[in-house]
Amino acid sequence: MRADFQSWVASQQSRFEDVLHELLPRAEVAPQRLHEAMRYAVLDGGKRVRPLLVFAAGELTGADAARLNIAAAAVELIHAYSLVHDDMPCMDDDVLRRGKPACHVQYDEATALLVGDSLQSLAFHLLAEHRLNDDATRQLEMIKLLAVASGSHGMAGGQAIDLASVGKALTLPELEFMHIHKTGALIRAAILLGAHCGSVAPAQPVSAEKLAKLDRFGKQIGLAFQVVDDVLDCEADTATLGKTAGKDADNDKPTYVSLLGIQGARTMAQQLHREALESLAGFGDAAQRLRELADFIVLRKF
Numbered sequence: 585m586r587a588d589f590q591s592w593v594a595s596q597q598s599r600f601e602d603v604l605h606e607l608l609p610r611a612e613v614a615p616q617r618l619h620e621a622m623r624y625a626v627l628d629g630g631k632r633v634r635p636l637l638v639f640a641a642g643e644l645t646g647a648d649a650a651r652l653n654i655a656a657a658a659v660e661l662i663h664a665y666s667l668v669h670d671d672m673p674c675m676d677d678d679v680l681r682r683g684k685p686a687c688h689v690q691y692d693e694a695t696a697l698l699v700g701d702s703l704q705s706l707a708f709h710l711l712a713e714h715r716l717n718d719d720a721t722r723q724l725e726m727i728k729l730l731a732v733a734s735g736s737h738g739m740a741g742g743q744a745i746d747l748a749s750v751g752k753a754l755t756l757p758e759l760e761f762m763h764i765h766k767t768g769a770l771i772r773a774a775i776l777l778g779a780h781c782g783s784v785a786p787a788q789p790v791s792a793e794k795l796a797k798l799d800r801f802g803k804q805i806g807l808a809f810q811v812v813d814d815v816l817d818c819e820a821d822t823a824t825l826g827k828t829a830g831k832d833a834d835n836d837k838p839t840y841v842s843l844l845g846i847q848g849a850r851t852m853a854q855q856l857h858r859e860a861l862e863s864l865a866g867f868g869d870a871a872q873r874l875r876e877l878a879d880f881i882v883l884r885k886f
């Protein structure tokens with residue numbers, strides 16, 4: 585990984601942490617325990633891959649940084665909510681997240697449920713409250729885009745399929761369908777929201793062709809993210825991942841590794857990576873950060 589990319593990631597992560605600090609409700613404000621738990625679930629942890637994708641896609645369309653911050657925060661809040669709920673005993677039942685006790689362990693289950701609910705509401709509150717595009721119709725489309733990506737036709741739907749698949753042998757297309765929804769939908773939404781922040785006026789919309797290519801990139805890199813996640817769940821240790829390693833096999837979950845073997849899953853990730861980069865062909869230097877993020881997603885060790 586190039587030093588220039590590493591320092592871009594570090595500076596964006598640190599800057600974005602301050603943005604989240606400001607946007608989350610203060611812990612001193614009632615209801616204090618809920619607000620403290622929301623901050624616990626979001627701050628000081630995670631790779632912030634989705635916000636980085638928002639920023640990189642925004643570079644491609646010349647988007648305003650303040651608008652990108654709001655879009656990135658909305659996506660990260662949805663992601664954080666999904667992790668809090670996923671860790672609860674009624675779902676994946678895990679006690680460790682981002683290297684610290686899961687939210688329901690640190691607080692309690694009822695609080696964790698409300699943390700997820702409130703983070704989701706806050707995401708849409710932010711998108712509705714701040715100007716993200718000069719064209720109000722386009723802004724409404726952006727809100728709808730995140731709603732679809734998060735709901736039963738996106739992430740929550742993918743999670744439902746995941747829960748129903750335990751102990752079952754899925755085919756490759758079935759596994760792909762699940763992950764395009766569970767993991768991929770939010771990653772795709774991050775890229776599209778970042779790009780839409782840059783379509784500053786109806787007279788200068790991001791072209792449909794550009795959006796279609798970006799969407800293809802998002803689909804491919806979202807799936808690659810999950811394939812790599814499955815490989816890391818087998819190969820990396822708990823300390824490195826900051827979450828319990830080996831859970832998929834323990835829970836008898838169908839994964840790319842259980843279906844294709846480690847080498848097969850690695851080959852699939854490489855192929856998706858190649859295809860994702862091809863989708864960006866023709867975008868020139870403006871897409872360099874997106875390309876580097878694609879490399880990072882596939883080559884990451886945590």
Ligand code: GRG
Pocket residue numbers: 629630631632633663665666667669670675682739740743766767810813886
């Ligand atoms: C509860 C509605 C609902 C959905 C949960 C995303 C999800 C759906 C569950 C998380 C379980 C999981 C391990 C999914 C695999 C891919 C994934 C989303 C990993 C976690 O994302 P990272 O690696 O996490 O970006 P950080 O902590 O770095 O933000």
